[in-house]
Amino acid sequence: MPKTEETKFTGYTLGEGVKDGLPIGLGYLSVSFTFGILSVSKGLSWIQAGLISLLNITSAGQVAGLGIMATGGGILAMIISQLVINIRYSLMGISLSQNADKTMTPLMRILLSFGITDEIFGVAVSKKHEFGAKYFFGLMTLPIIGWVAGTVIGAILGQVFPPFLTAALAIGIYGMFVSIVTPKAKQNTVILISSLVACLLSSALFFIPVLSEHITSGFAIIIAAVAAALIGVIFKKVFTGKPGKITAIVLGAALVAVMGFVAPFYKAAETVVEEGDNAAGMLDNKIFVPLLITMALTTYLVRMIPFTLFRKKLEKPALKDFFEYIPYTVLSAMTFPAIFYTTGSYFSALLGFIVALLLGFFEKSLIVVAVGACIASLAVDVILMYI
Numbered sequence: 001m002p003k004t005e006e007t008k009f010t011g012y013t014l015g016e017g018v019k020d021g022l023p024i025g026l027g028y029l030s031v032s033f034t035f036g037i038l039s040v041s042k043g044l045s046w047i048q049a050g051l052i053s054l055l056n057i058t059s060a061g062q063v064a065g066l067g068i069m070a071t072g073g074g075i076l077a078m079i080i081s082q083l084v085i086n087i088r089y090s091l092m093g094i095s096l097s098q099n100a101d102k103t104m105t106p107l108m109r110i111l112l113s114f115g116i117t118d119e120i121f122g123v124a125v126s127k128k129h130e131f132g133a134k135y136f137f138g139l140m141t142l143p144i145i146g147w148v149a150g151t152v153i154g155a156i157l158g159q160v161f162p163p164f165l166t167a168a169l170a171i172g173i174y175g176m177f178v179s180i181v182t183p184k185a186k187q188n189t190v191i192l193i194s195s196l197v198a199c200l201l202s203s204a205l206f207f208i209p210v211l212s213e214h215i216t217s218g219f220a221i222i223i224a225a226v227a228a229a230l231i232g233v234i235f236k237k238v239f240t241g242k243p244g245k246i247t248a249i250v251l252g253a254a255l256v257a258v259m260g261f262v263a264p265f266y267k268a269a270e271t272v273v274e275e276g277d278n279a280a281g282m283l284d285n286k287i288f289v290p291l292l293i294t295m296a297l298t299t300y301l302v303r304m305i306p307f308t309l310f311r312k313k314l315e316k317p318a319l320k321d322f323f324e325y326i327p328y329t330v331l332s333a334m335t336f337p338a339i340f341y342t343t344g345s346y347f348s349a350l351l352g353f354i355v356a357l358l359l360g361f362f363e364k365s366l367i368v369v370a371v372g373a374c375i376a377s378l379a380v381d382v383i384l385m386y387i
Contacts, residue, residue, distance in 0.1 A: 009129050011101065017131075017138020023176060023367035024119045025142030029150040030169030035062060036154025042070040044283050046155035048292075053151040055296035057117055057144060060217060061085045065295040072287055075294045082298040088221055088330060089299075092121040093307030095323045099125055103132035106308060113304040115140030118334060119173060122180045123366065125327040164385070167343040168352075168378035174339040175356035175373030177331045182360030184328060189244040190321075191328050194232035196251035198224045198329035199336035203258050206337050207266055224333035229325040233318050255336070259350070263340045343377050345384060352377035 032053055039049035044066070056062050064081045067073075093116055097109075104112070112133060120140055124131055131139075185192035201224035205211045215223070238244060343349045355376040359369040 011103070011132050012127065012129070012135035014134040014138040017135040018141060019138075020123050020366070021120070021139045021142040023172075023365075023370045024117075024123065024139075025146030026367070027119065027169075027172040027176060027370055028143050028146035029153075031059060031173055032147045032150030033154035034170070035059065035066075036151040036156070038063070039066060039151070040155045042066055042283075044069070044155075044288075046152055048283060048288055049155045050148055050152045051292060052295070054144075054148045055292065056299050057115070057147050058086055058089075058299055061295070061299055065291070069283060069288060069291050073291070075290060078291050078294045079298050082295055083302065084216055084219060086299050086302050087219075088118075088225070089116055089303045090306045091222070091225070091326055091330065092116055092118075093303055093305075094310045095327050096121060096124055097307055097310045098320075098323050099127070099130055100136075101130040101132045103134065104136070105133070106311070108133040109308040109311070110304055112136050112140065113307040114300060115144065116303045116307065117143065118331070119143065119176055122177060122327065122331050126180050126184070164344070164381045165378070168348065168381055169374050171339065171342045171349060171352040171377045172370035172374045174335050174342060175352065175359075175370045176366050177335045178339075178353065178356040178373075179360035179364070179366055179369035181328050181331050181335075182357060183363045186361060189248060190232050190236050190239045191325060192248050193235075193239050193244060193251060194228045194325045195328050195332040196248065196255055197231055198228035198332040199255055200251065200258065201227055202333040203255075203262070203337045207258075207262055221330065221333045225326060225329040228329040228333070229322050232325045232329075233321045236321060258337070259340070263337050264346045266337075343381065345381055347384065348377040348380035351380050 035053065036046070036049050039052065040046065044052075052062055052065065056065070061082050064085055065078060068078050068081060093113060096116065100109070115136065117140075120143055123139060124136060181191075181195055185195050202220060205215055205220040205224060212220075232239065239247060339353050340346055340349045343352065352373040356369050356373040359372050364372075
């Protein structure tokens with residue numbers, strides 16, 4: 001007999017969370033691999049490197065924290081660096097709080113806020129219905145395991161693998177960003193325009209010397225994402241009509257111009273790995289432990305406080321619109337132009353991005369998009385090796 005009523009949604013399960021977290025975990029496994037290599041080169045043991053990843057789960061923040069540890073920096077420097085780089089998690093926490101159901105109690109928020117990362121946030125806010133504590137716990141499980149495991153493996157065995165392979169795998173993370181933003185941008189002109197603005201602003205803050213020299217990458221993401229979301233809120237009525245389509249075309253053309261005429265000729269700053277006197281040993285725990293605790297606590301509070309305190313649903317239309325747009329502008333700002341410098345080759349990164357964009361447009365699963373982007377990038381790298 002045909003169904004007369006739509007099945008009532010009863011909530012996402014723990015298993016669905018684990019399934020959605022699988023591609024993130026695989027991506028983290030490859031990305032954190034390079035962090036493990038860098039940690040050992042800075043004088044940390046594989047155990048110390050693993051602890052950093054276990055207690056923080058933040059790529060840019062960990063790299064910054066690692067530099068402070070390696071140079072014997074102070075606690076104040078660690079606090080400031082983590083606040084500046086990881087402040088975006090506060091925006092993500094506020095946005096996530098609007099999509100959590102009643103099972104996400106204050107206690108659950110305090111416990112599970114530890115798992116708020118860029119990719120976990122992107123998947124959670126993309127769900128059609130509110131998510132609960134069980135789903136979010138499942139979603140964060142494999143990414144945490146992958147992040148820590150990748151770090152430890154990288155610290156122990158990383159030098160065995162060729163750099164081009166790990167670089168090609170790293171683009172999968174950005175591929176997932178693209179696959180989250182694209183379907184929603186295809187359906188909503190305002191989100192499309194806001195995302196394009198975020199990409200352009202982020203690119204400007206990266207490519208223009210006077211800006212990139214004085215604005216850190218963490219602040220650049222916040223500035224681009226917040227400004228783009230506010231533009232979407234202010235000009236929502238304009239962007240939903242015919243002027244919106246014209247605006248989207250103009251912004252899209254501008255972004256293509258940046259990709260084609262600026263990004264290929266810009267030399268991204270290379271990470272300089274300095275060999276310390278104790279590169280094969282272990283950083284003194286008298287220095288390591290206090291800085292690790294400071295780093296972990298600062299990063300956790302940045303995530304936990306907004307996610308726990310902002311439990312009340314937003315009623316004002318402008319605020320609701322802002323927090324609807326902000327997830328996509330954050331992901332867009334994080335993707336551009338960073339994706340073009342992930343693999344070390346502009347051409348392999350570009351093809352990886354195009355493949356991710358196409359698969360995302362046809363709404364393929366996250367793991368399909370991530371794997372597709374990685375394979376495309378790897379194929380170009382292998383071809384370039386023999387040219």
